[in-house]
Amino acid sequence: MLTLDNIISDRGSKYAVSGAPCASEDEAKALIRELCRKKKFAKATHNTWGLLTEAGPIKNDDGESGAGMVILRMLEREELRDHLVVVTRWYGGKHLGGDRFRHVQDAVRLYLDALRT
Template sequence: MLILQNIISDRGSRYAVSGGPCASGEAAQAFLAQLKRNKKFAKATHNSWGLLTEDGPIKNDDGESGAGMVILRMLEREGLTGEIVVVTRWYGGKHLGGDRFRHVQDAVRIYLDARKDATGA
């Protein structure tokens, strides 16, 4: 599991991104349960995620409407199957409007770059 914390901050909201190998919806739930063992992530406002499996795409916005689809589109463009990406947001008290989608995209991009650096792939 790769976790990158405090990667984006905007108007009080803070973002983190994490991910790792995952092959199914059940494995995604297990991944999230493991992530939320860290109380900081358990208390997050949103843990939005996307996953491309052999059976098709799976996503969950976790209240951050549209975020799961943004993550899925980026995974599809990258051709990354079998790896979950979770974008975590701690709400800072001010609405971000459309900027929240840009932050989700930036978070996924940061994860993908860190993953490439770590694996060399």
């Protein structure tokens, strides 16, 4: 699993993005469990993810309402199928409002750029 850590910081909140090839919801959940074996990720406030499969789109907001849909839209634009993308957030004590969606987009963009290189 490719992980880009400490990529965004805003008002105390910190973000990371991870991903790996993945073909099903069960496989995605297994990859999330693997990611959360790292204590730092297990203690994260949100591990939001999205995945496009042959069966259709799958997402999990993990309490960060709407963030999974942001990830799915970006995967659809890139036509990236069978690849799990997870955006992790550690809440810093201040609400970010709509900026949190921009940060999710930026995190996914950084991940997609890293895949291309």
